[in-house]
Amino acid sequence: MISHFLNLEWKQFFRSASFSKSVGAKILIGFFALYFAASFLVLGISAYFIIRDQFPEQDPLVLVNSFLMYAIVGDLIFRYIMQKLPVMNIKPLLILPIARSKIVHFILGKSALSFFNLLGLFFYIPFAVVLIKEGYDTAGVLGWLATMILLTQCANFFNFLVNKNNAVFGGLITLLIVGYFVQYFNIFNLPAFIGQGFDAVYANPILAIIFIILLIALYVVNYKQLKNEVYLDALISEQTKEVSASDLSFTDKLGDLAPFIKNDLRLMWRNKRTKSSVWMVAVGLLYGLFFYPNPIYADMEFMYVLVGIFSTGTFLINFGQFIPAWDSGYYKMFMSQNFKYERYLKSKFTIMTISVVALFVLGIPYVYFGWKVLLVHFAAMIYNVGVNTHVILYGGTFNRKKINLDEKAAFNFQGTGAVQWIIGLPLMVLPMVIFGLINWLVSFEIATATLAVLGFIGIALHKKLMAAITKKYIANKYVMIHAFNQEN
Structure with a gap:
């Protein structure tokens, strides 16, 4: 037996569609x-x-x-x-x-x-x-x-x-x-x-x-x-589940973005794929403990940027790289509603920004390893808000793969394409290169300030950047609808 x-397992593996x-x-x-x-x-x-x-x-x-x-x-x-x-x-x-x-x-x-x-x-x-x-x-x-x-x-x-x-x-x-x-x-x-x-x-x-x-x-x-x-x-048998409706009334203060943010918060907590991504926030927050206690990295200041970008941007990266694929299961219905696309994208931006600021605040105890660490984390937070949020939203215009929210994120490459790999360069590598080069040529303080200034420039240009990104999403709207209708 x-x-x-x-034998059945072998056939199932190779005959699977x-x-x-x-x-x-x-x-x-x-x-x-x-x-x-x-x-x-x-x-x-x-x-x-x-x-x-x-x-x-x-x-x-x-x-x-x-x-x-x-x-x-x-x-x-x-x-x-x-x-x-x-x-x-x-x-x-x-x-x-x-x-x-x-x-x-x-x-x-x-x-x-x-x-x-x-x-x-x-x-x-x-x-x-x-x-x-x-x-x-x-x-x-x-x-x-x-x-x-x-x-x-x-x-x-x-x-x-x-x-x-x-x-x-x-x-x-x-x-x-x-x-x-x-x-x-x-x-x-x-x-x-x-x-x-x-x-x-x-x-x-x-x-x-x-x-x-x-x-x-x-x-x-x-x-x-x-x-x-x-x-x-x-x-x-059909399984009947009682859905617990959490009190999300606090989001009403965000005005016309509240319905979209409520939808995302419920999506994150009720589905396996998004819930696994939420748990990754704890991993990102503790990421620095793998580096800062080790004396080997004490003089490798460019590594502070890697930790700072990742620890403050863990949620941004894990959640943002699959926008709008998170909504792929009902994207066609979603796009038939009467709302401005900019509001939809702005709600995503707001959630990611709040997560970046919250993770920075929770990571303040890293000052135990030196004021330089906290300073770089602050600059990384500004960079994430001003630059990486816009980069990851723009990268979402190239997402064409549907995501099954009922599956765990672990070893699950569904919805993952070349975009998710390529986008890692401007998200993680670029700030490290900028910081490392300026730190080597000028000084640590100027390198840190440069990252923060780039972030502030992105924040200042937020409306123009969002307008351009929204225009790109609208141009690809029907291509995405067709792609999300396809079974992976």
């Missing part, structure tokens, strides 16, 4: 998968020797164990955003004499072979081999390796249980941030404390049984939950 299921259309995206995803696999493999082989050379007074295994909390929590966050429960086209199978238990076991078994589960092994297995070769106790290393493999599978099944629970996702983010800061300020070394548990597994490999029990428990819970949901009547 398993071979039959595999979208296979030839998405082959480019599959090749791109495959390239990234190979890149990360190779990176983890190289890191797994060299990690022991790098740690031994850089920290000769510390045991490499103990040091790695002290950082495993970040790896595990980061893996869960990554899975929450990216991973989907592998599904089969089970509706036709439910009318056949095939036990539901076999279908469910196959779905869960297939998830165990997910790339998300295999990626970590490219680090753990080579690292374990090097440890054994360097004289570590073989039984202890194998117990440690088994624990890491079991934890990877536990994360896989745990993710399926909490995948739609935003409270758990928030808890993981909080744990990651709290763990970092309590260690950074020498309050309590939480990662090292958790790492002692993995040290204990190395000393007593029999403790790996705990994780076997945990894995079995998670598998059983997933099995029971999924089996209860696999019913034909549940699949074919």
Whole structure:
């Protein structure tokens, strides 16, 4: 039966109507998968020797164990955003004499072979081999390796249980941030404390049984939950959802833009694709923590611009690059309404501008890393408002691909075309080049002022720029309607 299921999966993959259309995206995803696999493999082989050379007074295994909390929590966050429960086209199978238990076991078994589960092994297995070769106790290393493999599978099944629970996702983010800061300020070394548990597994490999029990428990819970949901009547019955109407009356202060802004806010919160993009705001806000604490980047001031543009413009970039494709599902109906197109675009501009200013305010604590950082972030905010908002709105006139709002954003290239890749140059690269060149030739202060002045010029020319952009949208109006009517 398993071979039959595999055969069906193989045929479904290659006979899919979208296979030839998405082959480019599959090749791109495959390239990234190979890149990360190779990176983890190289890191797994060299990690022991790098740690031994850089920290000769510390045991490499103990040091790695002290950082495993970040790896595990980061893996869960990554899975929450990216991973989907592998599904089969089970509706036709439910009318056949095939036990539901076999279908469910196959779905869960297939998830165990997910790339998300295999990626970590490219680090753990080579690292374990090097440890054994360097004289570590073989039984202890194998117990440690088994624990890491079991934890990877536990994360896989745990993710399926909490995948739609935003409270758990928030808890993981909080744990990651709290763990970092309590260690950074020498309050309590939480990662090292958790790492002692993995040290204990190395000393007593029999403790790996705990994780076997945990894995079995998670598998059983997933099995029971999924089996209860696999019913034909549940699949074919019409689902009635009660939509909670949030109080958006505060937007009424924005006058004739309020209806459009309300529509966008509801769209963002009610759909998977846009909701995933909203969560990326948290990633952008914390982006600087990957750079500023690292002394390597202390003298690379042009990197401040990259962080500043991205952290204040995360929402602008993720939301703006798919304007007006977010509305592609009802674009034809939308364009038949009696309203000025300029109001529609101005509402998008307003939302993006508010997000840029809000993210700058939330990022003010970055001043902890120096006044230069905050100054560049301020200039980046002005640049985003004055330049990047107009650039991204103009880029939207070339969008021709429909977006399915019910699908997650993770590894989803639907709606993504050459425009989304090309537009990254003026958004991110151009301000870095301008700042870096002037900073090198003149001074840091003049380079920062230049970015801010470019932003203020864009703000001063806002009406003229919006008029030109609106004219371009109106000229392409019927081309977009035709393109959005096409199935991807």
